[in-house]
Amino acid sequence: MREVAFKILRFDPEKDSKPHWESYRVELEPTDRVLDGLEAIKGSVDGSLSLRRSCAHGVCGSDAMLINGRNRLACKVLVKNVKQPIAIEPMRGFKVIKDLIVDMEGFFSKYRQVSPYLIEAGPAPEKERLQSPEERERFDDTTKCILCGACTTSCPSFWADPDYIGPAAIVQAHRFIFDSRDAGKEKRLKIMNEKEGVWRCRTVFNCVEACPRGINVTRAIAEVKQALVRGKV
Amino acid sequence: MALHTFDGIIVGAGGAGLMAALQASRPDSSGKSPRIAVLSKLYPTRSHTGTAQGGIGAALGNLEDDKWEWHMFDTVKGGDYLVDQDAAEIMCREAVETVYELEHMGLPFSRTPDGKIAQRPFGGHTREFGKGPVRRSCYAADRTGHMILQTLYQQCIKQGVTFFDEYHVVDLLMKEGVTCGVAAFQIATGELHTFHSKAVLFATGGCGRMYKITSNALTLTGDGMAVVYRRGIPLQDMEFFQFHPTGIYKMGILITEAARGEGGILRNRSGERFMERYAPTLKDLAPRDMVSRAIYREVQEGRGIDGKDYVLLDLTHLDAKVIHAKLPDITDFVETYLGIDPVKQPIPIQPTAHYAMGGIPTDSDARVIVDERRSVLPGLYAAGECACVSVHGGNRLGTNSLVDIIVFGRRGGRALREYAMRAPLTSLPADPEGVTKERIARLRQGKGSETVAKIRSELQAEMMEKASVFRTKENLEQMLGIIRGLKDRYTKVRLQDTGTIFNTELLDAFELDYLLDLAQVTVTGALNRTESRGAHSREDFPKRDDANWLKHTLAYRKGDQVELKYKPVSITRFQPQERKY
Numbered sequence: 001m002r003e004v005a006f007k008i009l010r011f012d013p014e015k016d017s018k019p020h021w022e023s024y025r026v027e028l029e030p031t032d033r034v035l036d037g038l039e040a041i042k043g044s045v046d047g048s049l050s051l052r053r054s055c056a057h058g059v060c061g062s063d064a065m066l067i068n069g070r071n072r073l074a075c076k077v078l079v080k081n082v083k084q085p086i087a088i089e090p091m092r093g094f095k096v097i098k099d100l101i102v103d104m105e106g107f108f109s110k111y112r113q114v115s116p117y118l119i120e121a122g123p124a125p126e127k128e129r130l131q132s133p134e135e136r137e138r139f140d141d142t143t144k145c146i147l148c149g150a151c152t153t154s155c156p157s158f159w160a161d162p163d164y165i166g167p168a169a170i171v172q173a174h175r176f177i178f179d180s181r182d183a184g185k186e187k188r189l190k191i192m193n194e195k196e197g198v199w200r201c202r203t204v205f206n207c208v209e210a211c212p213r214g215i216n217v218t219r220a221i222a223e224v225k226q227a228l229v230r231g232k233v
Numbered sequence: 234m235a236l237h238t239f240d241g242i243i244v245g246a247g248g249a250g251l252m253a254a255l256q257a258s259r260p261d262s263s264g265k266s267p268r269i270a271v272l273s274k275l276y277p278t279r280s281h282t283g284t285a286q287g288g289i290g291a292a293l294g295n296l297e298d299d300k301w302e303w304h305m306f307d308t309v310k311g312g313d314y315l316v317d318q319d320a321a322e323i324m325c326r327e328a329v330e331t332v333y334e335l336e337h338m339g340l341p342f343s344r345t346p347d348g349k350i351a352q353r354p355f356g357g358h359t360r361e362f363g364k365g366p367v368r369r370s371c372y373a374a375d376r377t378g379h380m381i382l383q384t385l386y387q388q389c390i391k392q393g394v395t396f397f398d399e400y401h402v403v404d405l406l407m408k409e410g411v412t413c414g415v416a417a418f419q420i421a422t423g424e425l426h427t428f429h430s431k432a433v434l435f436a437t438g439g440c441g442r443m444y445k446i447t448s449n450a451l452t453l454t455g456d457g458m459a460v461v462y463r464r465g466i467p468l469q470d471m472e473f474f475q476f477h478p479t480g481i482y483k484m485g486i487l488i489t490e491a492a493r494g495e496g497g498i499l500r501n502r503s504g505e506r507f508m509e510r511y512a513p514t515l516k517d518l519a520p521r522d523m524v525s526r527a528i529y530r531e532v533q534e535g536r537g538i539d540g541k542d543y544v545l546l547d548l549t550h551l552d553a554k555v556i557h558a559k560l561p562d563i564t565d566f567v568e569t570y571l572g573i574d575p576v577k578q579p580i581p582i583q584p585t586a587h588y589a590m591g592g593i594p595t596d597s598d599a600r601v602i603v604d605e606r607r608s609v610l611p612g613l614y615a616a617g618e619c620a621c622v623s624v625h626g627g628n629r630l631g632t633n634s635l636v637d638i639i640v641f642g643r644r645g646g647r648a649l650r651e652y653a654m655r656a657p658l659t660s661l662p663a664d665p666e667g668v669t670k671e672r673i674a675r676l677r678q679g680k681g682s683e684t685v686a687k688i689r690s691e692l693q694a695e696m697m698e699k700a701s702v703f704r705t706k707e708n709l710e711q712m713l714g715i716i717r718g719l720k721d722r723y724t725k726v727r728l729q730d731t732g733t734i735f736n737t738e739l740l741d742a743f744e745l746d747y748l749l750d751l752a753q754v755t756v757t758g759a760l761n762r763t764e765s766r767g768a769h770s771r772e773d774f775p776k777r778d779d780a781n782w783l784k785h786t787l788a789y790r791k792g793d794q795v796e797l798k799y800k801p802v803s804i805t806r807f808q809p810q811e812r813k814y
Contacts, residue, residue, distance in 0.1 A: 012732060012734075013734055014732045014733065014734055015732075031483070031484075031570070033570075039451075039686075042686070042737075042738070043684065043685070043686025043687070043690075044684070044686060044687075046729060047684065047685070047686075047728060047729035047730050047738040048729050048730035048731075048732065048736075048738060050730075050735045050736075050737050051737070052275075052279075053451055054275055054279045054281070054450040054451055054452045055279075055281065055283070055284050055450040055451075056450065056451055056486075057284070057484075057486045057566060057570075058565075058566070058569070059283055059284045059376075059379060059562075060275075060278070060279040060280075060281070060283055060284065060450065061278065061279060062275070062276075062279050076569055078569075078570070097421065097734065097735060098732075098734050098735045099735075101735050104276065108276075112390055115391075116387050116390060117338075117339065117387035117388055117390060117391040118338060118339025118387070120337070124333075124337040126333075127293075127333055127349075128333055128336040128337075128342070128349060128350050129336060129337070130347070130348030130349065131344055131348050132344060132346075132348050133343075133344045133345075133346065133348075135344075135348075136341060136342075136343065136344045139341070140341075140374075143341050143373070143376075143380060143383075144376070144379075146278070146283070146379070147276075147278050176339075179339070179341065181339065182339070214565070
């Protein structure tokens with residue numbers, strides 16, 4: 001065990017007029033996650049520290065936040081791998097509700113805009129629809145998305161224009177546009193082609209850097225752009 | 234007080250809850266459907282179904298001959314014959330059509346060269362009633378649960394299902410023995426809400442957070458189980474808690490059984506493939522209870538790595554391409570948390586608390602049954618890990634949790650729908666939020682010096698020590714005393730967060746209250762069951778005892794005590810035999 005220093009941007013809407021930094025020191029193992037540190041602070045220093053978290057191993061997407069200035073999942077960063085004091089802030093570009101908790105409603109509403117569900121071409125067969133391993137591989141990368149918000153809130157285009165649909169929603173659209181079983185490509189590509197769609201992307205690559213699932217988000221966006229230019233997938 | 238009225242409420246938005254919601258709210262040919270709402274303390278896509286890795290079992294026979302009867306046999310034998318065989322038959326038969334249904338919904342399964350759903354071997358799944366491993370687990374790389382959760386949520390959006398996200402359900406409302414809704418608090422505001430409804434289906438998942446080393450999310454605190462238990466409904470077979478053999482050492486994060494399905498081998502300090510001694514036929518793919526016990530034995534007998542309490546999962550003999558294509562997520566976990574490349578180095582693992590075989594007793598339509606005569610409580614349903622049908626008996630087979638949530642979520646949704654279409658709305662009890670208000674007031678006014686975190690970590694450490702893979706009378710009795718002490722200390726908890734907006738400390742306090750109840754039920758059942766069966770292994774009673782114990786436990790809350798009753802097991806096709814692999 002050794003002492004690890006944190007500084008956390010705190011905000012309690014019932015008490016504070018604006019966010020402020022607080023410093024903490026807790027005993028942790030070097031192999032502990034940043035999330036373990038935040039839980040330790042909540043458990044032994046200040047029970048009012050508020051954050052979302054669930055699976056604690058990078059799959060559920062609850063605990064995306066800024067860690068030393070980068071969007072990361074708190075459960076996927078080990079304390080030994082980051083500089084101290086470890087600076088923790090809520091994701092940028094969403095309204096902060098309390099401490100590290102942000103309002104995700106707008107994010108999910110953009111997700112819903114891309115009709116994120118399979119649109120069937122016809123009645124289902126008795127058994128499975130056939131899809132070759134190559135066809136399946138075509139959209140494998142974008143099936144990994146956990147809707148954590150790290151990509152969208154690291155995107156300068158989104159910061160500049162909060163109406164931009166954002167990388168996460170494009171990733172979801174990509175997942176269906178390139179699925180050989182899906183018949184909704186035209187509908188989705190039309191949404192992608194709108195003013196707040198895919199053309200707002202300036203290929204800054206922040207999203208790729210931010211994605212905790214290792215999705216090549218910028219490539220997915222580029223593939224959607226190409227499909228629009230060519231008029232086909 | 235905010236009041237909402239629906240025909241049906243579904244609590245929990247993992248696989249079982251979402252599947253039930255889809256069924257319950259589907260419009261009929263005239264466009265009519267019951268009014269259904271899904272309440273979850275998380276955003277639905279955060280639910281723990283999303284962490285399931287290896288696959289969903291179904292006898293599709295895409296790569297070799299397979300039959301649902303073999304799947305049923307494996308389920309019954311894997312459960313050490315405590316499985317209700319009528320329910321297991323339904324599950325294994327309907328698994329096949331429900332997997333196709335998931336594919337039709339868009340689930341991106343991995344594929345065979347000829348384009349069918351890919352399948353792989355998994356622990357305890359065999360051909361021809363135990364002759365050898367069979368490829369039955371239908372998978373999407375090692376993120377099958379993630380794809381199930383995403384696909385079902387996508388379908389809910391398509392169908393326009395109503396969600397109340399981040400609402401924490403804290404009480405079941407009943408009047409004269411009939412279900413009439415739930416009380417919940419909205420986490421974002423702290424406001425209490427009454428949901429008045431004809432029917433309620435609980436799909437709140439497990440309670441692995443009663444143990445220190447667990448694969449379970451921080452939010453898996455058995456809320457649904459404890460809420461109904463506090464309303465006088467029994468919990469069934471809670472002493473059967475599965476420890477998955479391969480959790481990342483010290484962290485408990487799951488390394489899927491598919492790692493062994495793809496050829497991974499467990500090794501002790503001398504490099505020996507020790508499972509050959511414990512299960513000569515299935516070896517590393519023996520059921521989880523047996524493999525976890527084997528690891529504990531190796532450690533006890535000094536064959537843990539460096540004499541410590543872990544062994545190694547070795548994938549280094551596998552083709553790097555196989556590891557990267559079929560096990561990408563666990564490769565990432567191992568790299569992130571251990572700094573190890575599993576292609577080059579074996580993975581340190583230890584058994585991790587994984588799955589509650591027990592739960593809220595139901596029939597095969599997910600209707601909650603409240604006694605040994607199988608009486609149904611009108612309007613109340615449960616499905617998924619929080620329920621006990623019982624298809625897992627004393628030990629669940631890998632992949633069968635996903636089968637369970639899909640099959641019984643679907644059946645439960647249909648049964649709830651049918652009930653909600655015809656049943657009247659029972660009036661609410663007087664002051665439906667009274668009990669909850671009192672609990673909140675008590676916590677908010679707490680003046681003691683105890684914290685939720687301290688009590689919780691003591692509970693977890695002691696349960697791991699005294700009520701995990703191996704149990705003894707002495708340890709279990711001590712544990713009951715410890716739980717009594719912790720419950721007493723719980724009354725002296727003082728919250729530091731006095732606010733209403735996202736008061737997650739209050740949420741933690743509710744969850745700890747549930748864990749304490751469930752630990753007490755688990756330990757009481759374990760102490761009374763003087764035999765070893767499935768995941769319940771008593772060092773002082775090492776043999777299975779069918780003459781006295783081939784029966785399900787029902788645990789009722791009586792004041793601050795647990796009262797135990799028992800009910801028979803349904804045996805249809807397969808008579809109990811000695812369990813060898």
